[in-house]
Amino acid sequence: MPNYRIHKTEYIDETKRVSFKYDGKTYFGYEGDTLASALLANGIHLVGRSFKYHRPRGIVSCGAEEPNAICQIGSKKDLTEPNVRATELELYEGLEASSQNCWPNVKFDIGGINNFISPLIPAGFYYKTFMWPKSFWKKVYEPLIRLSAGLGKSPTEPDPDIYDHKYVHYDVLVIGGGVSGIIAAKMAAKNNFKTLLVDDKKILGGSTIYQNNDSIKIDDKLSSEWLKNEIQEIKKLSNLTIKTRTSIAAYHGYNFLLAKENLTDHLPEEKKKNKIRQRLWKIRAKKVVIATGSIERPLVFNNNDRPGILLSNSINKYLDYYGVTCGENIILFTNNDSAYETSISLHKKGIKNIIVDLRKSASSELIKQAESLGIKIYFNHVVTNTFGYRKINSLEIMKLSEDGNTTVGNKIRLSCDCLGMSGGWTPMVHMHTQSGGKLDFRDEDQVFLPKENSEDQISVGSCNGDFDLENIIDKTVNKINKFLDIDNQDYQDTNIICSKENDKRNIWLLPNKIPLGKTKCFIDFQNDSTAKDIKLALTEGFRSIEHVKRYTTTGMATDQGKLSNMHALGIIADTAGVKMGTLGTTTFRPPFTPLTFGTLVGRNVGKFFEVVRKTSMHEWHVENNAEFENVGQWKRPWYYPKNGENMHDAVQRESKAARDSAGILDASTLGKIDIQGTDASEFLNRVYTNAWSKLAIGKCRYGLMLNEDGMVYDDGVTTRISENHYLMTTTTGGAANVLSKLEDYLQTEWPELDVYLTSVTDHYSTASICGPNSKKILNKLFPNLDLSDENFPHMSFKEDKLENINCRIMRISFTGEQSYEINIESKYGHSLWKMCIEAGKEFNLTPYGTETMHLLRAEKGFIIVGQDTDGTMTPSDLQMDWIVSKKKFDFIGKRSLYRSDTVREDRKQLVGLLTDDPKEILEEGAQIVSDVKSKPIDMLGHVTSSYFSPNLNKSIALAVVRSGKTMKGQKLIIPMENKNINVTVSDTIFLDKENKRLNA
Amino acid sequence: MFLINCPFCGERDQSEFSSGGEAHIVRPKQPTELSDDEWAEYLFMRKNIKGIQFERWNHVHGCRKWFNVVRDTSNDKILSVYKMGEKPPVNYK
Ligand SMILES: [Zn+2]
Secondary structure, eight states, rough: OOOOSSSSSSSEEEEEEEEEEEEEEEEEETTBBHHHHHHHHHHHHEEETOOOOOEEEOOSSSSSSSSOEEEEEETTTTTTTEEEETTHHHTTTTTTEEEEOSSBBBSSBBHHHHHHHHGOTTHHHHHHHTTSSSSHIIIIIIIHHHHHHOOEEEESOOOSSSSEEEEEEEEEEEEOOSHHHHHHHHHHTTTTTOOOEESEEESOTTTTTOOOOTEEEEEEHHHHHHHHHHHHHHHTTTEEEOOOOOEEEEEEEETEEEEEESSSSSSSHHHOOOOOOOOEOOOOOOOEEEEEOOOOOOOOOOTSSSSTEEEEEHHHHHHTTTTTTOEEEEEESSSOOOOOOOHHHHHHOOOOEEEEEEEOOOOOOHHHHHTTTTOEEETTTEEEEEEEESSOOOOEEEEEEEEEESEEEEEEEEEEEEEEOOOOOOEHHHHHTTTTEEEETTTTTTEEOOOOOOOEEEEEEGGOOOSHHHHHHHHHHHHHHHTTTTTOOTTTOOOOOOOHHHOOOOOOOOOOOOOOOGOOOEETTTTTHHHHHHHHHHHHOOOHHHHHHHHHHTTTOOOOOOOTTTHHHHEEEEEEHHHHHHHHHOOOOHHHSSSOOOHHHTOOOOGGOOOOOOOOOHHHHHHTTTEEEETEEEEEEEEOOOOOOHHHHHHHHHHHHHHHHHHEEEOOOSSSEEESSSTTHHHHHBBBBOOOOOOOOTTTTEEEETTTTSSSSEEEEEEEEEEEEEHHHOOTTTHHHHHHHHHHIIIIOOSSSSSSEEEOTTTEEEEEEEEEHHHHHHHHHHHOOOOTTTTSSSSEEEEEETTTTEEEEEOOOSSOOEEEEEEEEEGGGGHHHHHHHHHHHHGTOOOHHHHHHHHHHHHHOOOOOOTTOSSSOOTTTOOOOGOOOOOOOOOOGGGGGGGGTTTOSEEEEEEEEEEESTTOOTTTTEEEBBBBBSSSOOEEEEEEEEEETTTTTTEEEEEEEEEGOOOTTOOOEEEEEEEEEEEEEOOOOOOOOOOOGGGO | OEEEETTTTTEEGGOOOOOEEOOOOOOOOOOOGSSSHHHHHHHOOOOOSSSEEEEEETTTTTTTTTTOOOOOTTTTTEEEEEESSSOOOOOOO
């Protein structure tokens, strides 16, 4: 097996050999490796196939910007993870990874055929090709694309890992632990700012930490040695927290940032167990220092995508940090000085290399150094083509014309096994722009730079466009002193020696003798878009960068165009003949690198997904086999199946029992608002549609609450407990909103009213007993209470004690039966319930759930707000004109009740429906029409509630129908998939119109 | 995520608050005397300004108090916070 690990470094522990599997084959690396460095050490460059043309692709970079080395990690159904960048994944014993974008395998795949039919796959090809015929999309195109594009696989079982969230507050957050970040963090922490420094790598130091060029020195030491000292020092600072393996995912307003900390992804399987895998940090920082550095740009030339073609600085890092050489015969193609550092490093390690520099000439310390070492440099030359299928084996270079627009002279063919490219550096301004910062464009080296516009954040180092070490350190120190308003002298006497770049030349799309249409000059490696695609989009009339991006899919892959956006912009600017700075950029959206769902969700899974509210009777319901229904956050018994009953049978039995003898409902979830104050009556007058002033103490009244637009908002019974004390009930789901709304009116419109509102929903538990035998059961529970209709009539309230515990008893009914609601302090709710059940045994007291409650009230035509109403129903639409006071001067929503729209006669109105076949049960939500023959069919309304009534032995339904009030007795049709159901419009009250049962 | 300085509780995370839209829209004292158009003006029409906007917020998961906020909607900066019933600061117009 070839070994490209050619020397020892302090970051690779050669005593700790690590075995891993890649595409099913076992390899070895060392602790400290990333998957990418270990693969390169094994001579593996080819790691995937490109998205559209399925061209062989190799590792390009050493960081988050990697477009090609995208892996699927693990193969377990619950633990596999797609889209992991091999350049960021730390190697661990037992790691199993596979290349993602290839099928059936990386060396031979069917999609490769696309490469030969590529003239047929132009920009916008997905939009153009896969549009017709429509029926092909689902059956042919989509499966084909999914299979051949090899997007990663999601796990198919729940994630067993643990994730965590943490909230923290700091004075200063420093993003990035390179040289500028370290200086900023040290200055902040030493000046009493509580500081957090985060870096996405395992160790601090950025690209300076493996710097080993003699011409770059700080205080007479190699810059890397100097920096190691600084790191030792900051680790001692008590004010400073350092988080490595932690990357900022999003920078929101008010300096609220999300960071992902990787805790176990680098550990072998057995050490991961029972540990938190990733933690999402929710950071509030008073000030933020952005020191995120810059990433190297590729160059855009024909066939610039072969395996073995990497970014020049990545070759340097693989060599000096990981001890791995990317080749034995390397060519570096550059437009700037930084490739010379790579060249000199390679030379030092005895790796043969030459430089192709598109600048006419260049002079700086680094270039002099390279020249003195005898490194061959081709100035004013460009690479025009590369060769080799699975890996580069040679390339052609040509001389550039004076203006750089074309090539001249003869082709020179050079053999190589690796090509490093450097098109300059792009400052990582993502964080700055995410925070709302704007950008400036610097023509000199064609970079977008943060525009300083905020007192809360600042960019320092190369993300601010400062590239040489002297500039970086001096400017960082000055800016941080100003930003934090301090006078730190630590770096006053620091002596920095570094090479200064003097010459620049930038060409976004390098010239070539071959017509562009026949070249493959890749811009976005991951999404396979080329310079040709960009030009085609412009020819086809696209101008906005956002449109060109979407049409060509440039920058839309998982790397979000970290390597490609600048070139796309540059080529657009060149082609359109405009200045690049005027084009703007596409939007940098969070997250900066992909986040796992687990991290975002944290502990809020399973039982903790949402708050669950249970009544104090809950355990009894569970013990008695209740099926539960979610109502808001509440768990409410839905029905109580007995002896294997299905829902229909259980509900029929419960409904019949409630009317024949007695039923009991847990009504604790209804919203309860305690209202007190000398103006409580006046307040109720204003919020309900009916009058409240004359309600006697000890009496109850049903109220309807509207929105200011006149639409029904909530309903419930309110009881006058004493002169200035009421207890309001609301719907279960509406409780919180009603309280907010009432508070709003009290605090903002009617602050003069002396009224206090308190939510007491959770304070009281409620058992509601209804049915002809309810009075007898109540009598057993409260033997001293006079339950006669004279003393305790319908719609009144009494207090009594149950074993010395105070109870509030309301005689109110939502079923049409004689009915009592017993309220007790919640801690006694469970006992109350059990005592009711016990007392009711001889009367077949039957617990019933929400479904039976809905059925019983529908028999009586009582509405459920939210089921029979949808925010567009007025009281009149509900045929409830009787509850709207004509006398009251004003109440919420009154004025809206006579707007031209609300007085229309042809509004949708609540009616009853009876099916011609009494056994036929309508579907809730079904549409209602009068005529199925004329097309288009006129929709008149829809069914809102529908049940089979065991008490009437027929199907009943409530519906909203256009002009429904005038349609009683009229025949209508419910068209279903296989049949039309004939119905007759009826009254909304189906049972006991005379309300005899209330006092039976 | 804003940090909102509740005039009763101090600076808290936005997640504790709910927004109540434009401020200083007074409910008409005599709605019955308004035309449909005038009532609709009160009921439906809101300014939706880019720039300095006066709005209502409720510390719904805190003290439950409503209060007013001056916010620049172009950059989300909260410029001032004041209680219900207080006059809006004159320096923002
Ligand atoms: Zn508050």
